[in-house]
Amino acid sequence: VAIAALGILAGLEFARPAAPNRWSLLGKASVESLLTGVLVAVGIWLVMPAPPDFQPSDVWLVAVMAGLCASMSATLPDADPDRLRPAAIRMRNLDAMFPAIVGTLVLAFLHSLSPLASLGLTIQAAFIALLISATAWLLLADSSPSTEQRVFSIAALLLVGGIADYLSLSPLGGGLFAGLFWGYVGGVARDCIERDVRYLRHPLVVLMLLAAGAKMTFSGWILILATAYLLLRVAGKLLGGRLTRLIPGVAIPESVGLTLLPPGVFGIAFALDAASMMNSWAGTILTATVLGSIGSQLLAALWQPAEASE
DSSP states (O other): OHHHHHHHHHHHHHHSOOOTTHHHHHHHHHHHHHHHHHHHHHHHHHHOOOOTTOOHHHHHHHHHHHHHHHTOOOOOOOSSOGGGSOHHHHHHTTTTHHHHHHHHHHHHHHHHOSHHHHHHHHHHHHHHHHHHHHHHHHHHHHSOTTHHHHHHHHHHHHHHHHHHHHTTOOHHHHHHHHHHHHHHHOHHHHHHHHHHHHHHHHHHHHHHHHHHHHTOOOOHHHHHHHHHHHHHHHHHHHHHHHHHHHSSSSOOOTTHHHHHOSOTTHHHHHHHHHHTTSOTTHHHHHHHHHHHHHHHHHHHHHHHHHHHHO
């Protein structure tokens, strides 16, 4: 449910009335995410000291999942109007969209082992999320401003997360589709959902982080994997920041790479999402993502003061 709530917030944030250059920033954010994800995935596949019980396909899946988790830098969106935020902050808050959709397809592939079937599962998951969203939209539109609205909002959140978990699909992707629907239809439903999910987001994130910490496993080779994850992610974000400045469109400051270094919570959310659908090596990617996120946050905190003093 916590992971679905993050997806809903991301969808609502994207559908929020925005400055005209939203799509240009989304394109830049997607390119930066793609570069980071590919760099991390290929690097980990090359250096990962996999245990003997790992199959080659397991190594590839760990590498791909690591790349998807590392590519996300989005944070919990604030209430400031989109047009008032710096371009680098707005781009950072959009860079989880592309990895979340790709991650939904990858997790569906784990069940079907067929690209076409995984696409079909993703479309079905999106349809179910939209059906729940439309039902909640109709209920909230006819309800009076009272506790009844809050009950419907929380029930919709529980349904989006619960059905995705029951079907072993991505709650992050399901929440994203639901948030996009509520954001674009607007009205009472959007206001109620956004108010109640924002009210619950901090306790839910705390519970999500506690669950991620409880599922972590440690070994020597996992620490090597986490170190590689951290170094490759930092390199990917810095290179991605430089690349986005070369792409035509809205101007991006030179320090955009440092803005992208803080990992946010979406990477950990996707790792926890994936860990619930994988076999015994799922804790590998979750541990690497958590440790790499901590390292990224520390490096970002060390570099930001130096940048400010310049």
